[in-house]
Amino acid sequence: MAVQVNFEKCATGGLCAESRCDVGVEKEEIMRTKELVNLRKWFRHYIRQFAQNGNRMHPLLQLKTRHSERVAKEARALASDLGWSPGYRNAAEALGLLHDTGRFSQFAEHRTFADTMSFDHGECGWTITRKIAPLSCLPRAERKRILDGIRYHNRRVIPDTIAPRHRAFLNLIRDADKLDIFRVTLESVERNGFQDLPDMLPDITLDRAPSPAIIQELYRRQTCSLRKVKSLGDFFVMQLSWIYDCTTPRLASASWNAGFFREYLV
Numbered sequence: 001m002a003v004q005v006n007f008e009k010c011a012t013g014g015l016c017a018e019s020r021c022d023v024g025v026e027k028e029e030i031m032r033t034k035e036l037v038n039l040r041k042w043f044r045h046y047i048r049q050f051a052q053n054g055n056r057m058h059p060l061l062q063l064k065t066r067h068s069e070r071v072a073k074e075a076r077a078l079a080s081d082l083g084w085s086p087g088y089r090n091a092a093e094a095l096g097l098l099h100d101t102g103r104f105s106q107f108a109e110h111r112t113f114a115d116t117m118s119f120d121h122g123e124c125g126w127t128i129t130r131k132i133a134p135l136s137c138l139p140r141a142e143r144k145r146i147l148d149g150i151r152y153h154n155r156r157v158i159p160d161t162i163a164p165r166h167r168a169f170l171n172l173i174r175d176a177d178k179l180d181i182f183r184v185t186l187e188s189v190e191r192n193g194f195q196d197l198p199d200m201l202p203d204i205t206l207d208r209a210p211s212p213a214i215i216q217e218l219y220r221r222q223t224c225s226l227r228k229v230k231s232l233g234d235f236f237v238m239q240l241s242w243i244y245d246c247t248t249p250r251l252a253s254a255s256w257n258a259g260f261f262r263e264y265l266v
């Protein structure tokens, strides 16, 4: 049965129904619950190697673990909103869990989450996961869609080489990821002014004044580049700009609500 999805185009023009709706005709369950359970076990086993003192991971890697688990839930919820079948919902959850696999070795090796100061964590995650057993049981095309989701989830612009009908998983993970980043940002700002931010991204200060460069990017009605983010204020503005990149109503609504970041800007 072909997956049917209908939703209205976002007022910003950000939604892309074509790329969202066609995950293809499902001839079989692409990921059964048993396989998803195995994948969760693989992930737990994989991250365990990054535990150090007293079997505890660095707090920022604990945060990344919780982020991965929440993005997995968001991805499943979005897949459900889109009317995807149980097998595709399982695959969406798997992608959510794996999307930041590259973050763990990135932080272990470079003590940063800044790709510009280390390596592209999407590429790294793809290299790690492309041969793992829990994905090797999937039909080849579906495995590739999940791996493309891991590989390209962090690109500012989706590469032209991804065919429109293969973008469904990629769009889904990009939205699910952003939904959780909104949550983490708000919670962190309210807790302590996001004191952890410079530890994750060392070239970003906690200054709340956005720079003219980032405002200029926003006026171009496009997503702001993380490379140009130099302060917490810039970070807020970058998240506001995600309204130009969202593909689901759920993220469009969260982006709109993120307007309350304005109260944190000076």
Ligand SMILES: [Fe+2]
Pocket: 099, 100, 121, 153, 154
């Ligand atoms: Fe990521």
